[in-house]
Amino acid sequence: MSRNFKGGVHPPENKELTKDKPIEQFESVPGYVYIPLQMHAGKPAVPVVGEGDEVKTGQLIARAQDGISANVHSSVTGRVVAIEKKKPLPNGAKGDWLVIEAQQEDEWELLPEIDWKEATPAELKERAFEAGIVGMGGAAFPTHIKLSPPKPVDTFILNAAECEPFLTCDYRLLVEKPRQVLEGMMALMKAVGVQKGFIGIESNKADVVRTLEREIAAIPYGDIKVKILPTRYPQGSEKQLIYAITGRKVPLGGLPHDVGVLVNNVGTAYAFYQSLKFGKPLVERVITVSGKVSKPGNYRVRIGTSFRFVLEQVGYVVEEGRVVAGGPMMGVAQSTLDVPVVKGTSGIILLGKEDFYVPSSMTEFNCIRCSRCVDVCPMNLVPTTIAFYAVRRKFEDAKKWGAMACIECGSCAYACPAKLPLVQAIRYAKQVIRVMR
Numbered sequence: 001m002s003r004n005f006k007g008g009v010h011p012p013e014n015k016e017l018t019k020d021k022p023i024e025q026f027e028s029v030p031g032y033v034y035i036p037l038q039m040h041a042g043k044p045a046v047p048v049v050g051e052g053d054e055v056k057t058g059q060l061i062a063r064a065q066d067g068i069s070a071n072v073h074s075s076v077t078g079r080v081v082a083i084e085k086k087k088p089l090p091n092g093a094k095g096d097w098l099v100i101e102a103q104q105e106d107e108w109e110l111l112p113e114i115d116w117k118e119a120t121p122a123e124l125k126e127r128a129f130e131a132g133i134v135g136m137g138g139a140a141f142p143t144h145i146k147l148s149p150p151k152p153v154d155t156f157i158l159n160a161a162e163c164e165p166f167l168t169c170d171y172r173l174l175v176e177k178p179r180q181v182l183e184g185m186m187a188l189m190k191a192v193g194v195q196k197g198f199i200g201i202e203s204n205k206a207d208v209v210r211t212l213e214r215e216i217a218a219i220p221y222g223d224i225k226v227k228i229l230p231t232r233y234p235q236g237s238e239k240q241l242i243y244a245i246t247g248r249k250v251p252l253g254g255l256p257h258d259v260g261v262l263v264n265n266v267g268t269a270y271a272f273y274q275s276l277k278f279g280k281p282l283v284e285r286v287i288t289v290s291g292k293v294s295k296p297g298n299y300r301v302r303i304g305t306s307f308r309f310v311l312e313q314v315g316y317v318v319e320e321g322r323v324v325a326g327g328p329m330m331g332v333a334q335s336t337l338d339v340p341v342v343k344g345t346s347g348i349i350l351l352g353k354e355d356f357y358v359p360s361s362m363t364e365f366n367c368i369r370c371s372r373c374v375d376v377c378p379m380n381l382v383p384t385t386i387a388f389y390a391v392r393r394k395f396e397d398a399k400k401w402g403a404m405a406c407i408e409c410g411s412c413a414y415a416c417p418a419k420l421p422l423v424q425a426i427r428y429a430k431q432v433i434r435v436m437r
Contacts, residue, residue, distance in 0.1 A: 003243060003244050003245075003247055004230060004232075004244070005235075005240040005243050005244055005378055006378060006380060007375065007376045007377050007378040007379075007380075007411060008232045008233055008234060008235070008240075008376060008378055008411060009232075009233050009376050009411045009414050009415055010231070010232055010233060011165050011233060011328075011329065011414060012165060013165055013166075013204065013231075014165045014166045014290070014291075015165070015166065015167070015168050015171075015204070017166070017290045017291075017296040018166070018168045018172075018288050018289075018290050018296050018297050018298055019168050019171065021168075021172070021296065021297035021298055022172065022176065022298070023169075023172050023173070023176055023286055023298045023299065023300055024297055024298070024299050024300070025299065025300045026299065026301070026310075026313050028104065029076060029102050029103070029104050029302070030076075030102060030302070030304075030305050030306065030309045031101065031102060032081075032099055032100065032101055032102060032306075033074075033075055033076050033078075033099075033100050033102055033302060033303070033304030033305060033306075033340070034084075034087070034097045034098075034099055034304050034306060034338075034340040035061065035062075035072060035074065035075065035097055035098045035100065035303060035304040035340065036072075036087075036089055036095050036096070036097040036304075036340060036342055037062050037072060037095060037096050037097065037098070038089075038095045038096075039070070039072065039134070039140060039303070039342040039343040039344065040068075040069065040070040040134045040140045040141070040142055040343065040344075041068055041134075041139060041140055041141045041142065042065075042067060042068025042069045042070070042141075042142065043064075043065040043066075043067060043068060043069040044062075044065070044069070044095060044096065045062035045063055045064050045065065045069060045070065045071060045072045046062055046063050046065060047061065047062045047083060047098060048060060048061060048062060048063050049061045049062075049080050049098070050080065050083070051080055051081065051082060051083060052079065052080065052081075053079070053080045054078075054079050054080075055074040055076075055077065055078060055079070055080060055100060056074065056077050056106075056107045056108060056109040057074060057075065057076055057077045057106040057107060057108050057109065057283065058073055058074065058108050058109045058110055058111075058279075058280060058281050058283055059073060059074045059109040060072075060073055060281075061073060061074045061080075061098060062098070064129070064132075064142070068141075068142060068145055069142065070129075070132050070133075070134050070140075070142040070144075071129065071130065071131070071132035071281070072132055073131075073132055073281040073282070073283050074100060074283065075283040075284060075302035075303040075304050075305075076100055076102035076103070076106070076302060076304075077102065077103045077105065077106050077107045077108075078100045078101045078102040078103050079100065079101050080098055080099070080100055081099050081100065081101050082098075082099040083096060083097075083098055083099070084096065084097055084099060088335070088336055088338070088339050089339060089340075089342065090307075090325035090326075090332060090334065090339050090340070090341075090342055090344075090345055091325070091332055091344075092332050097304075097340065100304070110278065110279035110280060111127070111130055111131060111275065111279035111280075111281065112279060113276070113277060113278065113279050114127055114276045115276075116183065116186070116187035116190060116276050117221075119187075119190075119276075121147075121190060121191045121192070121193060124147070124187055124188075124190060124191035124276075125144050125147045125148060125191050126144070127272075127275055127276060128142075128143040128144040128147060128191070128272060128275070129142075129144035130275075130281070131271075131272075131275035131280070131281040131282055132281050132282045132343075133268065133271055133272050133275060133282050134268070134282070134343050134344070135264065135265055135268055135344070136265050136267035136268045136271060136285060136343060136344060136346070137159060137236070137265035137267065137268070137344075137346065138326060138330065138344050138346060139344065140342070140343050140344035143188075143264070143268060143272065146262065146264070147188065147191045147192050147262075148192075149192070149257035149262065150257065151257045151258065151260070152260065153192060153194060153256075153257055153260045153261055153262045154194060154196060154260045154261075155194065155196050155197070155198070155246060155260060155261045155262070156185070156188065156189045156192070156194045156196070156197040156198070156261075156262050156263075156264070157197070157198050157199075157200055157241060157242065157245060157246075157261060157262070157263045157264075158181075158185045158197065158198070158199045158200070158263075158264060158265075158266060158269060159200060159236055159238070159241055159263050159264065159265050159266065160174060160199050160200060160201040160205070160266050161200055161201060161202050161229060161235045161236030161241060162202070162205070162236060162266075163202060163231075163232070163233045163234055163235040163236040163237075164233070164236070164326065164327025164328070164329055164330065164331075164346070164347075165233075165327055165328055165329065166288060166290045166291065166327055166328065166347060166349050167288045167290075167326075167327050167346055167347045168288050168290075168298060169267065169285075169286040169287055169288045169298050169346055169347065170265070170266035170267060170346075171205050171208070172286065172298045173266050173267065173270050173286060174201075174205070174208045174211075174212065174266060175208055175211075177270060178208070178211050178212055178215045179215050179218075179219065180270055180273045180274070180277075181266055181269050181270050181273070182212070182215050182216060182219060182224075182269075183219060183273050183277075184268075184269030184270050184271070184272040184273030184274075184276075185197065185199075185224075185264070185269040186219065186221040186222065186224075187272055187273065187276060188262075188264055188268075188269060188272060189221070189222055190221070192262055194222070194262065195222040195223055196222065196223050196224075197222055197223070197224040197225075198224070198225055198226075198227050198245050198246075199212060199224065199225070199226045199227065200227050200229055200235075200236075200241050200244065200245050201226065201227070201228060201229065202228075202229050202230070202231045202232075202235055202236075203228050203229065203230060203231050204231040206228050209226050209228060212226050213226055227244075227245050229241075229244050229245075233329060233409070233411065234329070234330075234378060234407070234409040234411065237378065237407050237409060238250070238256055238263050239256075239378075239379075239407070240378050241263065242256055242259065242261050242263065246259075246261065248260070248261065252402070252405050253404065253405065267285060267286065267346070270286075271285070282303070282343055283302060283303055284300055284301060284302045284303060285300070285301065285303065285341070285343065285345070286298055286299065286300050286301075287299060287301050287310075287341060287345055287346060287347050287348060288346065288347040288348075288349075289310060289311070289314050289347065289348050289349075290347065290348075290349055290350075291321075291349045291350040291351050291352075291355075292316070292317040292318040292321055292350045292351065292352045293311065293314045293315055293316065293317055293350050294314060294315030294316070294317055295313075295314040295315055296314070297314070299313075299314075301341050302341070303340070303341060303342060303343060304340045304341065305340060305341045306337065306338055306339065306340055306341075307323060307325070307334065307337045307338070307339050307340075307341070307348055308337035308338060310341065310348055311323070311337065311348065311350065316350070317350070317352075318350065318352045318353075320353060321350055321351050321352045321353060321355075322334075322350075322351045322355075322356055323337060323348065323349070323350055323351075324347075324348070324349040324350075324351060325339070325345055325347075325348060326345070326346055326347055326349075327346070327347060327349065328349055328351065328355075328356075329409060329410040329411075329414065330408060330409060330410055331347070331349065366418045366420070367384050367388075367418060367420065368417065368418060370417060372415040372416060372417065373411075373412035373413075373415055373416055373422060375415070376411040376412060376414075376415045377411060377412055378407070378409065378411065379402070379405050379406060379407060381401070381402045381405060381406060382401060382402075383406075383412035383422045383423075383426060384412075384420070384422065385401050386398050386401045386402065386403045386406070386422075386425070386426050386429065387420065387421075387422045387425035387426055387429075389401065389403075389429070390403070390425040390426060390428055390429035391425055393432075395429055395432050395433055395436065398426075398429040398433070399429075399433050403426055403429045403430055403433060404430060404433060406423075406426045406427075406430065408423055408426070408427055408430075409423075410423045
C-alpha cells in the first residue's frame with residue numbers, strides 16, 4: 001500500500017507522444033561533441049588529454065578530483081581540437097568543455113567486464129567510480145559516493161516514477177531492457193549491502209509491472225517488490241517517493257540515508273549494468289525528445305551532442321518557441337541550442353508559444369492570497385512569502401521561511417492564478433544563500 005504525500009499537482013502528461021516509441025539511435029555521429037568537465041555535482045574533472053590528442057570512445061579524458069567529483073570519458077573516437085572556457089551548460093551555468101572532432105566509426109577503449117554476482121561491494125563501488133556513473137534523474141550526484149553513505153541504510157528504492165510531463169525515456173528502458181535495469185539495481189543493492197528493494201512506478205506506467213515481477217523472479221536476489229504509486233507530480237522527488245513507499249519522513253535539511261534509504265534512477269541502474277557487463281563507461285544515455293518536433297521519440301544520444309544536432313535530426317515543427325532541457329516543470333529553458341547533452345539530460349522538449357507563459361517582471365507581485373501555492377507545495381512551505389523576500393533581497397528572511405528546503409518542483413508556479421514566477425524567485429534566493437555560506 002502506498003501513501004499520499006501532501007500537495008502536488010497533475011499537469012497534462014503529454015506522454016502519448018513518445019510512450020510507444022522504441023529507443024532509436026541517430027544514423028550519423030555528430031561532427032563535433034562538446035564534453036563538459038562538470039556534468040555532476042561537486043568539483044569539475046581535470047583534463048588528462050590536451051589539444052591535438054587522439055582519443056577513443058570510452059577513453060578517460062578528465063579525471064575526478066578528490067571529494068565529490070566524477071570521471072569523464074570520450075563519447076566518440078576522434079581528435080581533441082580545443083578546451084574552451086566558460087561555455088553554456090543546460091542547467092544555466094557556465095563551465096569548461098573539451099571539443100572533440102569525431103570520426104563516424106568507433107574504436108572503443110573498454111573497462112574489464114565484472115560479474116556483479118561474484119564481485120565484492122568494494123569492487124562494485126570502484127567500478128561506479130571508474131565508469132563515471134552519476135545519478136541520471138537530474139541531480140547527477142556521483143554514484144560511487146552515494147554507495148558509501150555516512151549512515152547505514154536498509155532499503156533501496158529504484159525511482160521509476162518519471163512524473164515529469166513528456167518524459168518517457170525511463171519507461172522505455174523498463175519496457176525494452178527490464179532485465180538489464182534490474183541487474184543494475186541488484187548490483188547497486190549489493191554494493192551498499194542492502195537486501196530489501198522497491199521499484200516505485202506511477203500508475204500510468206503500470207503495464208510494465210507484470211514484466212518486472214517476472215524478471216525479478218527469474219533473477220533471485222534479495223527481497224524486491226514493485227510499488228504502483230498514484231500518478232501525481234512530483235511523485236518522483238526523493239523525499240515524496242520515500243514517504244509514499246516506506247512511510248519514512250526525511251527530516252528538513254536531511255538526506256535519504258538519514259532514514260535508512262538509498263534512491264537511484266532507472267537510467268543510473270541501466271548505465272551501471274552496462275559498465276559491468278560490457279565495460280562501457282557512461283558515454284551515452286537515452287533521452288526523450290518531444291513537443292513541437294516532427295519525430296518525437298526516445299533516442300540513445302552520445303554525451304556532448306549539441307541540442308542543435310539533436311533537434312535537426314528530429315525536425316522542428318515550430319521555429320519560434322522554447323527549448324527546455326529536462327521536463328517542463330523542473331527543466332531549464334535554453335538561451336541557445338549550442339549546449340551539449342550531459343549525463344543528467346533526461347529530455348529535450350520544444351514548446352510552442354501557446355505552451356508557456358512569460359511573466360512581465362520579477363518584481364510584480366499581484367498575489368491575491370488564495371493559498372493555492374501553499375496547498376500544492378509538497379514541502380509544506382509558503383512559496384509567496386519566500387519569493388517576496390527573495391525579490392526584495394532579504395535573503396536571511398527567505399532562509400528563515402525555509403527557502404533551502406524547496407525542491408524547485410514548480411508546483412507553486414503551476415498552480416498560481418496570478419502566474420507569479422515563484423520557483424524562479426526561490427531558486428534565486430537559494431543560489432545567493434549558498435554563496436553567503
